Amino acid sequence: MRPDDPVLEARDVSRHYPVRHVGRRGVVHAVDDVSLALFRGRITAVVGESGSGKSTIARVLARLEPPTSGELRLDGEPVGKPRGQAFRKYLGQVQMIFQDPFASLNPIHTVEHHIARPLKLHGPPRSKAEVHAEVLALLERVSLTPAEQFARKRPHELSGGQRQRVSIARALAVRPEVLLADEPVSMLDVSIRLGVLNLLQRLGHDDGLALLYITHDIASARYFADSVQVMYAGRLVEGGPAEAVTQEPAHPYTRLLIDSAPDPDRRGVLDGGRAERLGEAPDLSDPPSGCRFHPRCPLAMPVCEEKAPPKFSVGGGAGEEHWAACWLHAPEEQQEQAQEQEAQDQHPMTTGRR
Amino acid sequence: MAATATIVTAETAPAPAKARRGIPLLRSGKALTGVVIFGIFILLAVIGPWIAPDDPSQTGGPVLQSPSGAHLLGTTQSGQDVLSQVLTGARTSMLVGVVAATLATALAVLIGVTAGYVGGWTDDILSMLTNIFLVIPALPLTIVLTGYLEGGGWFPIAVVISVTGWAFGARLQRAQTLSLRNRDYIKAARAVGERPWRIVTVELVPNLGAIIISGFLFTFIFAILTEASLSFLGLGSMTTWSWGTTLYWAQNSSAFTTGAWWWYVPPGLCIALVGASLSLINFGADELMNPRLAPVAKRNRKARRAQRRQAAAAGAAGKEATP
Numbered sequence: 151m152r153p154d155d156p157v158l159e160a161r162d163v164s165r166h167y168p169v170r171h172v173g174r175r176g177v178v179h180a181v182d183d184v185s186l187a188l189f190r191g192r193i194t195a196v197v198g199e200s201g202s203g204k205s206t207i208a209r210v211l212a213r214l215e216p217p218t219s220g221e222l223r224l225d226g227e228p229v230g231k232p233r234g235q236a237f238r239k240y241l242g243q244v245q246m247i248f249q250d251p252f253a254s255l256n257p258i259h260t261v262e263h264h265i266a267r268p269l270k271l272h273g274p275p276r277s278k279a280e281v282h283a284e285v286l287a288l289l290e291r292v293s294l295t296p297a298e299q300f301a302r303k304r305p306h307e308l309s310g311g312q313r314q315r316v317s318i319a320r321a322l323a324v325r326p327e328v329l330l331a332d333e334p335v336s337m338l339d340v341s342i343r344l345g346v347l348n349l350l351q352r353l354g355h356d357d358g359l360a361l362l363y364i365t366h367d368i369a370s371a372r373y374f375a376d377s378v379q380v381m382y383a384g385r386l387v388e389g390g391p392a393e394a395v396t397q398e399p400a401h402p403y404t405r406l407l408i409d410s411a412p413d414p415d416r417r418g419v420l421d422g423g424r425a426e427r428l429g430e431a432p433d434l435s436d437p438p439s440g441c442r443f444h445p446r447c448p449l450a451m452p453v454c455e456e457k458a459p460p461k462f463s464v465g466g467g468a469g470e471e472h473w474a475a476c477w478l479h480a481p482e483e484q485q486e487q488a489q490e491q492e493a494q495d496q497h498p499m500t501t502g503r504r
Numbered sequence: 505m506a507a508t509a510t511i512v513t514a515e516t517a518p519a520p521a522k523a524r525r526g527i528p529l530l531r532s533g534k535a536l537t538g539v540v541i542f543g544i545f546i547l548l549a550v551i552g553p554w555i556a557p558d559d560p561s562q563t564g565g566p567v568l569q570s571p572s573g574a575h576l577l578g579t580t581q582s583g584q585d586v587l588s589q590v591l592t593g594a595r596t597s598m599l600v601g602v603v604a605a606t607l608a609t610a611l612a613v614l615i616g617v618t619a620g621y622v623g624g625w626t627d628d629i630l631s632m633l634t635n636i637f638l639v640i641p642a643l644p645l646t647i648v649l650t651g652y653l654e655g656g657g658w659f660p661i662a663v664v665i666s667v668t669g670w671a672f673g674a675r676l677q678r679a680q681t682l683s684l685r686n687r688d689y690i691k692a693a694r695a696v697g698e699r700p701w702r703i704v705t706v707e708l709v710p711n712l713g714a715i716i717i718s719g720f721l722f723t724f725i726f727a728i729l730t731e732a733s734l735s736f737l738g739l740g741s742m743t744t745w746s747w748g749t750t751l752y753w754a755q756n757s758s759a760f761t762t763g764a765w766w767w768y769v770p771p772g773l774c775i776a777l778v779g780a781s782l783s784l785i786n787f788g789a790d791e792l793m794n795p796r797l798a799p800v801a802k803r804n805r806k807a808r809r810a811q812r813r814q815a816a817a818a819g820a821a822g823k824e825a826t827p
């Protein structure tokens with residue numbers, strides 16, 4: 151395996167939840183056809199609004215839930231069934247930090263318990279004293295000092311930031327290669343967010359971890375990540391190097407996301423009158439046809455309603471392609487082709503649509 | 505004995521921390537009162553039969569005497585010493601309570617948690633079983649079953665009470681398990697590779713502590729009352745003394761109408777006091793355990809909402825600032 155191959159890869163992963171409305175059965179398309187690759191020593195951000203399926207991706211990658219379809223590959227090998235020795239080994243390589251530090255630690259157990267368990271589960275057999283020493287070392291790595299004191303505390307005695315550091319230490323205890331951080335700072339006070347982010351960044355670089363950073367805040371993704379993938383309503387809509395995606399957004403949704411981000415020294419890419427405020431995500435039990443963004447897109451074309459756009463390259467370099475799943479970026483011929491076909495089976499009622 | 509042991513370990517296990525010095529349960533006045541009263545009865549259950557001045561069955565003393573120096577709680581119609589009956593009966597009544605509550609709680613946890621955690625058809629079957637036992641009228645069934653086990657003493661009665669009394673607790677445990685199994689900390693335990701058995705016993709069940717304890721206390725009261733009712737109706741074991749047996753004989757001899765209060769008030773008061781003490785402990789346990797579990801969920805939902813509002817406001821402000 152070459153060093154620049156992905157450690158963990160999701161290929162066309164979908165995750166649907168069966169739901170029962172009164173009598174009627176339905177399916178929530180929480181994640182559809184997402185392909186994502188995580189590389190050693192790199193931070194990949196997934197950005198999207200609430201309900202776009204970010205946590206679902208993290209749960210699938212952490213093997214808390216099986217994908218409905220698609221494939222996960224660890225070090226190039228397709229992963230097997232979620233049981234047995236191989237599954238354990240996977241969990242020893244891929245760890246997750248949960249979104250909500252107030253819910254992710256068991257209220258009845260001490261900090262020491264939370265960190266010692268993964269050590270015992272995944273490490274070589276050790277004496278009690280050795281485990282204790284390692285717990286303290288991990289607490290020091292996440293800057294919870296005096297470690298001896300923190301080890302004895304229970305979650306309710308800790309602040310949100312401290313809890314999140316315990317979560318990080320727990321994940322690191324198994325010596326993973328991949329760390330999945332699901333909005334690790336969204337529940338924290340603004341003043342301590344940077345500290346936790348910097349800690350993650352440092353740990354990621356020190357250990358050469360492949361880090362997935364999930365966030366709804368595109369500004370923090372730009373500051374923090376090497377690569378940014380934008381998610382809308384269960385699908386990835388744009389991806390590429392962090393600078394390129396945030397400075398020259400190609401997908402109208404990404405532009406909207408950047409426009410509505412609190413960043414005063416940026417001008418709107420779309421003219422102000424058209425830029426809609428970010429509303430709620432569409433109903434994922436009945437997602438819009440074609441491009442899922444078309445009902446809210448100020449630049450929607452007839453084709454957008456008909457066909458889901460594939461990924462189109464919009465530039466790149468520096469080792470990573472910049473792409474967008476948007477018909478605006480289709481090469482001329484493809485766009486015409488699509489439109490011709492569109493014209494053929496166009497319904498008279500849809501002509502008036504903007 | 506087992507009762508205090510259960511309560512105390514459940515409360516003190518998460519002990520050393522600055523805010524939780526001593527046995528936390530005892531910091532609440534109500535709970536402290538409850539624990540003291542209950543402790544006295546546990547003590548009576550242990551030493552009662554030994555310190556009883558007379559053999560409770562021994563007749564031939566002065567008949568229907570009101571309390572005096574010789575008979576502190578008076579005598580019955582056949583000249584038996586009431587104090588000796590109450591002291592001896594304490595052991596039976598409390599034993600029925602302890603054994604029935606322990607068995608019923610164990611059954612409730614086993615069935616409720618399994619149903620809630622495993623889900624699927626296991627849940628369907630166990631829930632159906634629970635619902636059947638829930639609607640079976642407990643007292644008639646108990647009467648029928650104890651009729652079969654006639655003469656077996658207090659133990660079969662305790663078993664029958666637990667068999668008819670576990671269902672309500674099981675239902676509560678199942679509901680709570682369903683809510684806990686989707687908490688992030690349970691998912692986190694799965695994500696580090698904990699095995700299901702350990703997740704249930706170490707991560708989940710301890711968080712059911714409050715409702716397990718209150719279920720135990722409730723069944724304890726229920727068992728003592730049921731045993732007393734059975735004995736009072738003359739359906740209990742007539743070979744051993746319990747508070748219910750004393751009440752039965754008092755009733756049988758019209759003590760209630762002849763004004764021999766010293767005969768029926770002491771056993772009745774004992775039952776009432778045990779019930780009251782358990783309720784007090786339950787209040788204390790509730791106060792102690794709920795603020796740690798409930799507000800956490802509420803707090804973070806609130807925080808999430810506040811944070812969203814903040815982000816939305818910042819977003820709006822940011823846009824206004826752009827020309």
Ligand SMILES: Nc1ncnc2c1ncn2[C@@H]1O[C@H](COP(=O)(O)OP(=O)(O)OP(=O)(O)O)[C@@H](O)[C@H]1O
Pocket residue numbers: 167168169178179180198199200201202203204205206207249366434
């Ligand atoms: N277990 C489930 N059953 C049914 N629907 C679910 C389930 N889990 C998630 N969903 C749905 O899937 C969609 C994506 O949810 P997800 O939690 O991944 O969003 P998210 O991007 O993480 O949002 P947030 O920013 O609020 O955390 C939502 O519409 C949600 O309602």
Ligand SMILES: [Mg+2]
Pocket residue numbers: 204205206249332333
């Ligand atoms: Mg989420």
